[in-house]
Amino acid sequence: MALFDIQLPLSIARALRLPQNDPRRQQLRVLKKLLRKAKFTEFGQKYRFDEILMSRHIGKKFQELVPIYNYNTIYEEWWHKTLEGVPDVCWPGKIKYYALSSGTSESSSKYIPITNDLLAGNRVVMIKHILTLRNYQDIPVRSIGKGWLMIGGSTALQKNAGYYAGDLSGITAKKVPFWFQPFYKPGRKIAREKDWNKKLEDIVEKAPEWDIGFIVGVPAWIQMCIEKIIERYEVENIHDIWPHLAFFVHGGVSFEPYKKGFEKLLGKPITYIETYLASEGFIAYQDRQYAKGMKLVTNEHIFLEFVPFDYKNFDDNGDIVPNPETLMIHEVEEGKDYALLISTSAGAWRYLIGDTVRFTDKKRCEIIITGRTKHFLSLVGEHLSVDNMNKAIQTVSEDLNISIPEYTVVGKPYNNFFAHHWYIATDDKVNAEELRLRIDAKLKEINDDYAVERKSALKEIFLDVLHEERFMEFMRLKGKIGGQHKFPRVLKGRMLEDWNKFLKGELV
The missing domain is CATH 3.30.300 (GMP Synthetase; Chain A, domain 3)
Known part of the structure; x- marks a missing residue:
């Protein structure tokens, strides 16, 4: 039988904009919503959002008039103004929060704008994700109401002139809804700790006091935390401490290299759920058990485009060429790698996020992350992803x-x-x-x-x-x-x- 059966009232289903059958229509609706909201910004005025909105082929007109950006180009031309307190640059109002991100290859920090609209969209997607647990079979019902251990960045953000900056996981944890507080671990005090080793020690110290059903985070750091708990309390596995642990929600990196070592720390099988939550937004999540991929968020706060990841569109360094082939969601094919462009409710427009994805099921809009545009090896044409x-x-x-x-x-x-x-x-x-x-x-x-x-x-x-x-x-x-x-x-x-x-x- 299903984990639980939820029949949502129509008004709630509409409010959550739960998935319907036409991803193309959903995406065009999202694009219109983003363009309407930002049409009076500097960016919207320069790139004629009003004209795009009046077009019969809004997607193609958008691609025709708005250039593709990466972090460096959009920061140098637009985002640097928001750090100086200028409002209405790429999104209405002033930007009060920035996610500090260096990716996995850059040495200097990137300042990714975080708006209330983006956070609200992320929260809706998170609720949708939780509701998909009804699609899972034969998993412990009692674990659903247990604690959620979320190990991320510090919620103690850097205060600057007119804005705060920090890890997205820290910003998100800082704004945890009141109804989620009883479930949220490690709690506000430990979450504020900036010293990673001190935070880890505090979590290990408190571990026996918690009844954890979910753990959420990057596999390497979650594994390190569990190893320390097992070592401290001299137990066989983590289920000796947390008997109701049943779910691991992970993302940011493929879990497969970690899986064998991770399972040595368990006393019984648990359910793994993959998510794609980047600093720029909540992009996809696994919505059913044993799915090969994650379902793209097509009807909320992100407009998606796909550039075939090949030598016609990218050079040997992984940089995108001028005027690349760009596809919308109804134009993609299964089994091919695409670089992802996103336009979001935080003022990222046709933004090359740097990840490559592959559709495993086009009808369900399910993808896997296959790598990074910069993280591949092709010295002599070996095309190693x-x-x-x-x-x-x-x-x-x-x-x-x-x-x-x-x-x-x-x-x-x-x-x-x-x-x-x-x-x-x-x-x-x-x-x-x-x-x-x-x-x-x-x-x-x-x-x-x-x-x-x-x-x-x-x-x-x-x-x-x-x-x-x-x-x-x-x-x-x-x-x-x-x-x-x-x-x-x-x-x-x-x-x-x-x-x-x-x-x-x-x-x-």
Whole structure:
């Protein structure tokens, strides 16, 4: 039987704008709503939102008149004004909150505008997500009303001249609705703690006092927290402390590399639910058990566009070319990778968020995240995606019965040709040479381009095994500990320079 049966009154269903059958119509309605709200802003006036709204083909007119932006271009042209207190730039009113985000490759912080409209939209999506639990079968009903442990950034935000800045998870936790307060852990006091290690210690200290049914967060930091709880109280697994733990809501990074190690910490199976909550908005969530992908949010506060992720639309560095092919949701195909453009209720317009997605079910609008536009390896045409890497790591770790919670890959010149250098994190005993050969063989199996190039210009594969703590230490030295920070799967640029210094003991 279903977990619970909810028959919502029609008025509530309409208020929540629960999904209907036509994603194209939903998306055009969202676009009109965004354009109407922002038509009197500087951005709306420059790009003739009134004219777009009058067009019979509003989507195509929008694409014709409004250029594509990435963070650097939209910040330099528009968002920097909002930090100076200028109102009505890209969205009505003044921006009072900014999510600080460095992604997984940039060294300097990005200031992503957060508006009340965006937060309200996110909250509606969160409620919809909770309601989808009725689609899950044979899971413990009692766990629904237990505590929700949400481990994210500090809610103690930086106060600046006219605005606050901090981690999106911190901003969201700071604005937890009153009705959710009894369920929310670790509570306001611990959530405000800026020191990640101190926050972790406080959570471990309080753990036996809580009855947790849900844990929410990035897999690496959740796993670290659970390991510390098990170690502190000398128990076999986390269910000895939290017997009603039944759900892990995760996002931001593929869970597959973490799954084997994570399940060693459990006393019984739990349900994993994936979400796609970026600093720029709540984009997708898994809405049914055993789904292969996450359902895109098509009818709330984000307008989505899709750029085929290929050499016609992106250069060798992963930068988008001028005037790329851009598709709306009804024009996409299953099985192809697309870079995602979003327009949101916080004044992000045709914004290249940096993620690549693939439709697993077009009718249901279900996608998986396949990587980042900057996080892929194609030195000689091997077209190696993060999705390929994750699948190889998952398969090999299962075959060898080891846990590989972190890894990263570097492309480099080698004897007039090229090579890949893997750095694998595991605390299990493993033969590095066997690991290297197995990963290489699996990638040849799942990626034809990689197999071809391994016979020509991609001459060698190197692999080093490191303790997981080495990866965590590097993140600490980079100031990327806890919260939403993730270790980049492909190292390039400044991060690669710092990684090489770290391995030599020169980064302190």
